[in-house]
Amino acid sequence: MTQNVISAIDGATGNVIENAEVVFSAEGQDVLACPTWIGGKDWEAGAYSPRTNRMYMPLRNACARMMATRDGGMDLYALAVRTEFAPGFDQLGTVQAISAETGATEWVHSQRTATMSLIATGGGLVFGGDVNGRFRAFDDETGEVLWEINLGSAVTGFPITYAVDGRQYVAVSTGTAGTASGFIRLTPEITPSAGNNLFVFGLP
Incomplete structure (x- = not known):
């Protein structure tokens, strides 16, 4: 995942050093900030498995092209914003497995469309x-x-998982809500429906 907002974090103090290149200093200035507020890791849930001691995160390669202006449609922030792919990427969504012990990325699944919330089970x-x-x-x-x-x-x-009479189930809902509409606009060749449904699957 691409990020250029933070230059460094002091491991001893936790002090965060911002990248001055993405901090506005004048009206009309244009910056590319990565990730955008719906890119990277937003409210969509990641998961942790004590079985592997890994965190599983849905991370997105999306940035925000922003201009400091009072005429951009976001009056509260005095911004004009366009969400776009991170430079050098044409795969928006990833699922990344990250070691909770070392912080190392153990594996990455990449795909064209944005990935959403995850859940880990005890069955691997x-x-x-x-x-x-x-x-x-x-x-x-x-x-x-x-x-x-x-x-x-x-x-x-x-997604959630639960058991009834000794059998495990996984349930998840669908529908264009929250950040999904913004992600769909980045991949106009992909046209899912807008139907709202609840699906439940029984595990073998």
Whole structure:
């Protein structure tokens, strides 16, 4: 994931040093800030597995082209903003497995459309969807896609898992909500429906 807002973080004090190149100093100035507020890691849930001691994060390669102006449509912030792909990327969505011990990225799944919330299970799976309606099960060790289904509309809900009478289920909702509409505009060749549904799957 591309970021250029923070230049450094002092590991001893936690002091954050901002990149002066993306701090406005005059009206009319144009900057590219990465990630945008819906890029990188936003409110969509990541997951943690005590089985692997890894965090699984839906991260997006999206930046904001911003201009300091009072005529840009965002009067509260005096900004004109256009969301775009991070420089050098044509894959918007990623799922990244990150070691909770070392911070190292263990594996990355990259795809054209934005990835959304995830959940990890004790059986070695990570479930998550994207704004193109695909819902997948990943191997938590390797990132291999073990199962996939097209649910038709953007998978914007937070997946959950539960058990009834000894059988495990995974549930997730779909529908164009929240940040999904912004991500869909970045990939106009992909046209999911806007239907709202709840899907429940029984695990073998």
